[in-house]
Amino acid sequence: MTNFVGIVIVSHSPNVAKGTADMVREMVGDEVKVAYCGGNAAGGLGTDVAVIHSAIDSVFGEKGVAVLVDLGGAETNSEMAIEMMDDERQKSIVICNAPIVEGAVMAATEAAGGGSLDEVRATAEEFLS
Numbered sequence: 001m002t003n004f005v006g007i008v009i010v011s012h013s014p015n016v017a018k019g020t021a022d023m024v025r026e027m028v029g030d031e032v033k034v035a036y037c038g039g040n041a042a043g044g045l046g047t048d049v050a051v052i053h054s055a056i057d058s059v060f061g062e063k064g065v066a067v068l069v070d071l072g073g074a075e076t077n078s079e080m081a082i083e084m085m086d087d088e089r090q091k092s093i094v095i096c097n098a099p100i101v102e103g104a105v106m107a108a109t110e111a112a113g114g115g116s117l118d119e120v121r122a123t124a125e126e127f128l129s
Contacts, residue, residue, distance in 0.1 A: 002088040004112040005120045006033040006059030007102050011070040020068075020101050030057055033059035047074045052081035056093060064092030064117040066107045066124060070100045081088035090120050092117060098124040 008026065011017040017038030020098060023033050035055035040046030056065050067082075069075045077093060082093050097104055103124035110123035 003061045003063050004032045004061045005107075005115065006035070006056075006060060006061055006065040007104060007111060008052070008055045008065055008067045008078075008109050009034070009036040009038075009100060010047055010067060010074045011036070011038040011069075011100060012045045012047060012074060013045075016070065016100070020104050020111070023101065024104050024108045026113050027105055032108045032111045033055050034104075034108065036058045047077045048078045049077045049084070052078050053084050053111070056081060056085070060089060060092075062092075064094070064112075066111070066117065066120045067093065067094060067095045068098060068100050068104045068107065068124065094121050096121050096124040099127050102127050 009017050009020045017036040022127050034077035035049045035058045037055045093111050107120045107124035110120045
């Protein structure tokens with residue numbers, strides 16, 4: 001199996017996270033590993049560092065992982081989850097500064113084409129320029 005950049009979607013809403021992942025899979029297929037997480041342990045809005053860490057771990061491969069987040073707390077918790085990874089893995093994980101839905105679709109499309117982690121990140125972030 002060819003290795004692609006993995007995609008992680010982190011939202012405060014479990015429904016937004018799942019819906020975004022569903023859209024990515026519908027548009028890109030199953031070649032690219034996609035994980036999503038959202039909500040807190042009580043089923044409400046929020047994010048959880050341990051769950052984010054697990055999501056990143058589940059899609060990690062030699063090309064790395066692009067993480068897309070919806071709000072500041074998701075970004076902060078994603079940064080904390082990345083810091084929990086070993087030093088080598090940390091170098092291969094990026095948080096994309098991009099809209100979560102559009103960014104995830106574009107990142108996965110670039111990943112499916114064999115793009116590098118830097119190319120995947122740049123493609124996702126094109127929406128901001």
